[in-house]
Amino acid sequence: MISFAEAFELVLSHPLALGTEQIPLEDCGGRILAGEVYSDRDLPPFDRATMDGIALAYAAFREGQRDFPIRGEARAGTPLQCLNDPATCMEVMTGAMVPEGADTVVRYEDLEIREGVAWIKAPVNRGQNIHPRGSDSGAGKLLLSPGQAIGPAEMAVLASVGKSVAEVFALPRTSLFSTGDELVPVDASPLPHQIRRSNIYALQSALGELRIHPNVGHLPDHPEKIQCTLATALDQPGVVLLSGGVSMGKYDYLPGLFAELGVENIFHRVAQRPGKPFWFGINRHSGCLVFSFPGNPVSTFLNYHLYFKAWLWNCWGLELKKHQVLLPETEENTTPLTQFRLGEVREDQGKLVFSAVPMNSSGDFLSLSRAHGFACLEPRETPYLAGESVPFHYYKSLLS
Secondary structure, three states: OEEHHHHHHHHHOOOOOOOEEEEEHHHOOOOEEOOOEEOOOOEOOOOEEOOOEEEEOHHHHHOOOOEEEEEEEEOOOOOOOEOOOOOOEEEEOOOOEOOEOOOEEEEHHHEEEEOOEEEEOOOOOOOOOEEOOOOOEOOOOEEEOOOOEOOHHHHHHHHHOOOOEEEEEOOOOEEEEEEOOOEEOOOOOOOOOOEEOOHHHHHHHHHHHOOOOOEEEEEOOOHHHHHHHHHHHHOOOEEEEEEOOOOOOOOOOHHHHHHHOOOEEEEEOEEEEOOOOOEEEEEOOOOEEEEEEOOOHHHHHHHHHHHHHHHHHHHOOOOOOOEEEEOOOOEOOOOOOEEEEEEEEEEEOOEEEEEEOOOOOOOOHHHHHHOOEEEEEOOOOOOEOOOOEEEEEEOOOOOO
């Protein structure tokens, strides 16, 4: 059995050369950006009206004029117009180019329009209700950097600068297996000795957040069938993820079958709780890596987020963002195991504070839905004091 730190470094020391790929913008959501994105012009590209109303020259208002004859209209999507007479105004719609000669927009709510004349009823400030050209970004400025997850906001940025195709980090070919005769399909009615499959759906969903769509299967407690199925999956470069079948039980066949299939055992069993029976190896002939997680739901979930995600980011030359949380009370870990405490996080005066979520055992998958992630307590003789900072590995938005 090796330490958590040793296991973590060994996993990171076996990256795959995934590279990058160019994909259509509509497929970019949820992917990780691999290239720099620059603005191709000023943003916004013109002085843009942010309210419906009238555009005028502020100097005329400053000099006491309050009634402005309306001379035309500027709508969104029409070319630049010109306000030739500073004693007049033009109607302007939200998103339109502010007419040349105008420098202020007064919204309709602050006007009274009678017989083609706009009467101003409220105070006016120079430049109000105008989004100035280049105020968001100048042309040629860096907008997005490699390593950023592409969410809705990033999609809008890519679209605004004409990126119909974007460079993203490539994803590994992935196979995902659950194991065990005790597991039945979700739509089955389990017998008293059976349970429905849940780990595989949790992992499939977690992979889906990264836009990885694995080949999914189930392995019964039958060595020949397991070997036949895994032989195909292991014969190609990529990743195989499994849940269950790696503990010390009579029917935990996987470690022995991995050896028969030519998969090198990098390590088996880590000094951590939960998730101690984790098995990690590689088929050096094909370049296929194996992450074989313990079958208990919390153990599977923790090890996926702890090891696999860090490994994937490392393949891309990136590092997952690290978080620290404050302990609200004294904690101890005098065991020889690195302990991961399930919990939620709240913000208190700008700091993240950990709060433990009760968990009956590593089989208590219900507790996962109530937490944000895991606080890490390394073994040590002295207690962790209230207010002390410890690492936090999250799988859910910290403040959701």
